[in-house]
Structure formats: C-alpha cells, structure tokens
C-alpha cells in the first residue's frame with residue numbers, strides 16, 4: 414500500500430496538472446475533479462481547501478439520551494447539589510482512577526479551592542508556567558500568593574523542569590504544572606523536585622481530560638488536580654470544574670470550603686458549632702451534573718479520535734519547511750489535544766508574517782489562531798502588587814515591577830507566543846480526509862508564500 418502522504422501529494426500534483434477541458438470534467442465525479450483553482454490559495458482567488466461548515470460543531474450532544482437525563486432532573490424539582498452531583502463526581506473520579514473528586518462551579522475556582530486548602534496564602538510563592546490561561550495565575554493571586562514564572566521547554570511548551578530549582582526560595586510553597594493545550598507536562602521530574610524541596614504540586618489539568626503519562630491520568634499524579642468543564646473544554650458542561658485527589662482529608666476540607674465552611678467528612682468542627690472554617694459557596698448543580706454524565710460517555714472515544722487525527726495531521730505537516738509541530742514527552746501514553754499546536758517559522762515562508770499566514774489559512778476555511786500572549790508581562794500583575802493585601806505581605810523589592818519582570822523573564826515563552834499556531838479540538842474530531850485538507854491548505858500557502866506576501870504589501 415502506498416503511504417497516504419504520497420497518495421495525497423500525488424493527488425495534489427495530478428490535480429494541479431488537470432488542465433483537461435470542461436467536457437472531460439463534466440463526466441468526472443466532482444470529488445475527483447479539481448480545477449487548477451484548487452492548487453491556488455483561496456486568498457489569491459483559488460478554491461478554499463476546507464469549509465467552515467465541515468468542521469464538527471462544539472459542544473455536541475445526543476438528544477435521545479442526553480436530553481432525557483436533563484429533563485429528569487428538572488422534573489424531580491431537586492436542582493441544587495444532591496444525588497446527581499455525587500454520581501457525576503464518582504464517575505469522574507472513576508474515569509481518572511482518582512480516589513476522590515469534588516465538583517465545583519468552574520476550573521478557576523477548582524484551582525482557588527485547592528490552593529487555599531493546601532494553606533497557600535499571603536506571603537507565599539507559587540511556581541507557574543507562563544504559557545497558560547490567565548486563570549492559573551489569578552487563582553494564585555486570589556489567595557494572596559505571588560506567582561513566580563518558570564520558563565517553558567521549547568519543544569513541548571510545558572513548564573521546563575530544568576528551570577524550576579533556580580526559582581525556588583524559602584517562600585516557595587507549591588508548583589502548579591499546567592498540562593497546556595492538553596499535552597502532558599513532565600510530571601516525573603516535577604514530582605521529584607517537589608519531593609526534594611517539600612513542595613505541594615497542584616496540576617492544572619483544565620485542558621487535559623484523560624491525558625496520560627505512563628498510563629496514569631494527569632491530574633492524579635500531583636497532590637491534587639484541577640479540571641474545567643467550560644463550554645470549549647473537552648468535557649463541556651457550559652461551566653463547571655473539579656478538584657481531584659487521593660487525599661481524603663484534603664478533599665473533605667475542599668468540600669467544606671465550597672459549602673460555607675460547614676463540616677464535611679473528616680473536616681469536623683465542635684458539635685453544634687456550625688461552620689468550622691472560613692468558606693465560600695462554589696457548589697455544582699444537578700443540571701450541570703446531568704449534562705456532565707452524558708458528556709462523559711463520549712469523552713473516551715472522542716479522545717481516541719483526537720489522538721489519531723493529531724498524530725496523522727502531525728505526520729502530514731511535519732516536513733513542510735517552516736512548520737514545527739509539538740513534541741510529546743516519551744512517557745506520554747495519551748494526550749488530550751485540547752488544541753493542536755505547531756510553530757510557524759516565517760523565514761521558511763519567504764518572510765510571510767504569522768498574521769498573514771493565519772489570514773491565508775482562514776481563507777482556506779481552516780480556522781486558526783495565534784494562541785496566548787505573554788502572561789508574565791501583563792498589567793494585572795502590577796495592579797495586584799499595588800494592593801494593600803500584597804503590600805502588607807511582601808517586601809517592597811518583591812513588589813517592584815521592574816524587579817519582578819527582571820526575575821520573571823521567559824525568553825522561550827516569548828518566542829513561542831510569537832510563533833504558535835493553534836487549531837481547536839473539535840477540528841481534530843473530523844475525518845482523516847479533513848486532516849488531509851488542512852495539510853493541503855498549509856502546503857498551498859507554503860508554495861505561494863511569496864505571492865501572498867506581496868498581496869499584503871499592496
């Protein structure tokens with residue numbers, strides 16, 4: 414059998430040569446016939462490679478099974494936290510192989526809860542990667558602690574374990590590795606460093622549902638793991654989150670914290686004394702749990718599809734000069750691919766800027782984005798450092814933004830933020846031929862980079 418890459422390339426080549434007249438064309442099936450226009454980038458007037466209408470919609474649900482569950486909750490009249498939430502928590506813990514799972518309002522507050530219940534607070538420092546969603550960092554700040562940025566591994570985009578120890582000070586209490594884009598962080602090395610320095614590890618697995626390292630699910634490797642069920646995430650509920658852990662006493666405290674500080678399980682107060690600790694209210698509802706249970710049924714097979722398509726798409730684009738796909742660590746047995754990322758090197762595209770490449774790719778019907786900007790330099794950090802709470806808990810030097818920026822430089826992340834290109838997870842739920850079309854679109858742009866660049870100059 415021919416390798417699919419070759420077949421596809423031949424197909425493109427043949428079609429590029431297909432200048433046969435319309436009379437022939439009329440007798441050919443439309444799927445086989447392609448005009449010379451298909452070889453030309455859409456932004457230069459050619460046919461788009463793909464169509465927005467073709468990508469799988471997100472979120473998706475099965476009306477027959479999923480809507481029934483939701484209606485049952487409505488008709489029961491029990492809408493606040495009760496049995497369906499417990500059922501969802503048990504199912505989520507089971508899916509991960511975790512002892513316990515606590516559902517909360519969202520991923521951000523799963524992180525806030527976990528950080529607070531490991532007693533991380535004002536005056537403490539927490540190590541975070543710069544390549545992440547803002548919520549990782551705001552959850553640290555919400556607890557009055559200081560985020561300290563550890564630069565990324567340029568190949569995997571994850572927090573680089575080799576750069577962690579240089580950032581540890583006597584104030585450091587925890588590390589928050591983020592399995593960003595759904596690609597697992599280097600947990601073995603991170604756990605070893607944490608053990609040596611007696612640090613807590615909270616995994617931000619908000620993008621990494623069912624991702625695995627050596628067949629262990631991420632989120633269950635550190636002291637706690639946090640998940641998000643926001644609409645765009647691989648397990649979408651609209652809003653929602655979970656803290657998972659094998660530590661019963663910790664999850665009991667988290668439960669109590671998210672329920673006004675009322676006693677729960679091993680987290681007990683004096684008899685009849687009411688709330689036993691300062692808490693808040695972050696409870697999940699029965700409706701959300703019903704949607705979550707329905708979504709969870711599809712998550713495993715969808716994760717398999719994403720892995721298959723991502724691996725295939727990577728193999729189809731990796732040899733295009735200027736396209737450098739993500740790398741997974743050797744011990745990764747499954748990724749979640751919340752996003753499909755690669756680096757774009759404009760020098761291999763005749764100097765065509767990333768912004769213009771993204772425009773040309775969008776014109777092909779392939780939605781794409783440039784991803785994160787540099788989080789470690791954003792103004793919200795300085796604004797927080799000017800607050801009374803921070804001024805009371807940290808030395809003046811530590812809050813000086815020039816000092817802070819100097820200490821928190823992340824050159825690898827700066828470069829990644831300037832080169833990254835992302836496809837969203839629903840795009841890799843399509844078919845293999847959709848992946849071929851994405852690769853074809855990129856190839857077309859590569860071949861015509863000079864012309865496209867000149868177009869944007871006009």
Ligand SMILES: *Cc1c(COP(=O)(O)O)cnc(C)c1O
Pocket residue numbers: 519520521522545546548549591593617619620640641642643652653654
């Ligand atoms: C989505 C996300 C969060 C926050 O989750 P929400 O449910 O949106 O609050 C935190 N960290 C990362 C890495 C995320 O992607």
